[in-house]
Amino acid sequence: MAEEARRGRKAGVAFVLVVLFLDILGIGIVIPVLPGLVAEFLGGDASAAAPWYAALAAVYALMQFLFAPLIGALSDRFGRRTVILLALSLFSLSYLVLALAPNLLWAFVGRTLAGVTGATITAANAYIADVSTPQTRARNFGFVGVAFGLGFILGPAIGGLLGGFGLRVPFYGSAVVAAIGVVYGLFVLPESLPPERRRPFAWNRIDPFRALAGLRAYPVVAGLAGAFVFFSLAQRGLETVFVLYTDYRYAWGPQENGLALALVGAMAAVVQGVLVRPLVARLGERRTILLGLSVSSLGYVGYALAPTGGVLLGVIAVTALGGVAGPAIQGLVAGSVRPEEQGTVQGTLTSAISATAVLAPLVSGGLFAAFSGDGAVLELPGAPFLAGSVFLLTALAIVVATLRRFPNAGRRDDGDDATLD
Secondary structure, eight states: HHHHHHHHHHHHHHHHHHHHHHHHHHHHHHHHEEEEEEHTTTTTTHHHHHHHHHHHHHHHHHHHHHHHHHHHHHHHHOHHHHHHHHHHHHHHHHHHHHHHSSSSSHHHHHHHHHHTTTTHHHHHHHHHHEEEEEEEEHHHHHEEEEEEEHHHHHHHHHHHHHHOOOOOHHHHHHHHHHHHHHHHHHHHOOOOOOOGGOOOOOOOGGOHHHHHHGGGHHHHHHHHHHHHHHHHHHHHHHHHHHHHHHHHHHHHHHHHHHHHHHHHHHHHHHHIIIHHHHHHHHHHHHHHHHHHHHHHHHHHHHHHHSHHHHHHHHHHHHHGGGGGGGHHHHHHHHHSOGGGHHHHHHHHHHHHHHHHHHHHHHHHHHHHHHSSSSOOSOOOTTTTHHHHHHHHHHHHHHHHHHHHOOOTTTOOOOOOOOOOO
């Protein structure tokens, strides 16, 4: 029975990784065509479409911020499997709404629904935490990074190909991809949270602001969450201005940027899929976090100062090593929380990170505008990356302070011997 449960949990980890891959694949598929769909609603005016496209991105992030605690609390009450499959089903529906949208209002309806159900990452992270041991949790969260990296490599490429058959075809493709995940899960996904470990639902745990304040009950997690927020601010800022920066400084076009972003995804997949486990085994989660944040902080300075596009590609390859910090932080968070609380805490963490997707574009975009072009205060187009380096140093300082205050962080002992090793 123990061996059978172990195999079932392994299948569950594989499924959750497939779900996340399909989730990101679906998001990536629509990236090349969503701006075009918005422009179509506005008579083909790309300039007029830009603020509306930004608003659609902000709505998606805002919905994740508001609903991630709800998704987490529901998964603590009803189990991860039910919530993941239901959310993925509604995610598929959101793409159908976009595919059939007759106007911009319906596009907002589709993206709102996508943002609500895109909080699936909450239940998925809780699932990973449920079935991981202290020895495997950083590795398993690293595999989450692999799923994200592969999704962002393949998604835009598939979306570009499907877009050649029609502007709305990629949205149908994303709906089908999500539906495949649902069907697969119905037959493969075991439940990771047994009934005796479930937690009663409470409305006071689904308010994102109250949930964030509630992290004070988990001081280790609160500190690590603060570090993760600054880590995410740097990443989201990079994503926001990368193409603008390379176009401005190196005169890169879509092909060069596409190859560079593919390199980012590929390096993320290699680092988080191959290097996380041996690094954590050798250094431990704490030192791995410190190494990752230090490398990332230096790498962002490299982004800002790289004199040529070729040097920038080298910086991308080296800075990818900093990606080991994210899974290690997630591992420490998971190891500091009891099983019946994983969904709530993961939901709060997802909510906090989603908020950075709203704030980071404002910060990085504003810095890029202020330090580039004819009206620049100072010609320094890499200013957003220097700000990102400061964010990462702040995250590093928070982690150091938290681990000094709580030297046993991540060493939860709840008597659970049914996790996956």
